[in-house]
Amino acid sequence: MSGLGIALLCIVAPVGLVLLWGLLSAIRFIPNNRVGIVEKRFxxxxSLKSGLIALHGEAGFQPNVLRGGLHLLVPFVYRVHIMPLITIPQGQIGYVFARDGLPLESGQALGRTTPCNNYQDVAAFLRNGGQRGPQRQILREGTYAINLAQFVVVTQDGVSYLPLNREEAVTFKRMAEVIAERGGFQPVIIKGTDDVVGIVTVHDGPSLPQGWIIAPTVGDDPSHPDTYHNNFQEPECFLKAGGMRGRQHQVLVEGTYFINRLFATVELIPKTVIDVGWVGVVVSYTGEVGVDLSGEDYKHGELVRQGERGVWNTPLMPGKYAFNTYAGHVILVPTTNFILKWVKSEVGAHRFDENLSEVSLITKDAFEPLLPLSVVVHIDYRKAPLVIQRFGDIKRLVDQTLDPMVAAYFKNIAQTRTLIQLIQERGEIQRLASQEMQAKFAQYNLELQEVLIGTPTSAEG
Known part of the structure; x- marks a missing residue:
């Protein structure tokens, strides 16, 4: 080979190697189970004036990802970060944190739901007003090609993102811990055999007005799809319907619910069970101020319609109820006959008389015996709300009203009879007591069925 040929070879060979290297560096292979995140060097x-994603071809992270296959890119201009596809297993939930977008508004905890094909279209997310920070929309089962420079995905298996700095790792780790503490990677499952209801507390949206303790039910009508939030599974519909943050009046019953636990947490409490022989008088802490239904002659409080604030005029009949015990209190009232025993050593089945003891008497001939007695009482279920409105509960009625009333009645009887007469005329006294005390019991909306008098005993036993 001549000297000229050698010289040409020395020139052409390096140029060829450079061209070959440039061609090879321009070709990027993306495996089918991964995506390529494109970073434009110049x-x-x-360069970008603000934000993280370059929507108009500026230098920086590009909105679109590269899917599996061979891709030809201009050498030196682009850098490709190979990241895995995001897979959410069946029965699990994925959470998303957006790095770029509009800032959250005052009082807003999570970014609004934005049409973006489940976070797979970064450009649509940003152009449609997507917000930075944790998002309201969750990821359900499936595989997603997500740009992990823009979005951070938190799943039960870990946190997936393209690292940009060390400090943000602490934020994402804490987010994952909060979700795990709330059981947020699995849906809320309420089984029929558990006999529980779910009490929901919403952590986003406008605050409750002053004086409110429970947020009213909104968006529960499926015929209005724009505001039907499907049991808190659609946060945007909930807020559009006027939903507020705080504990909710609406409860969850049996079923499976895919709820964003950053948006709402769920507490399971037992259902309210009213057995046969009882009714439940509801004292509601929430609702509109209603019209008093107790009548002008009733001076001991107000009764209101079901759903209004106060004591409901209609009791709950025997059955199981998905009752929110944070929104009200159910007081059980027996509708079968119950016995009150003025006997210190005996207690009735309902235990309303556990504080009662024999009535201490002073007879006409100055004896001081103790009189054991029993009273059979019935409460009409329709009058149960009146009893609760007046006394609060049955035990308070017994201790504060019936005990002193019955004791005073028999003390008066004893003062007109000797001890022998008290024993000999027990049947007549019992008959008169049943008749005369019926009117007294009726004043308290009670039905006196029978009075049973025992044999007087000495105070020493």
């Missing part, structure tokens, strides 16, 4: 359009 651009004739300059």
């Amino acid at each position: 651009s004739t359009r300059g």
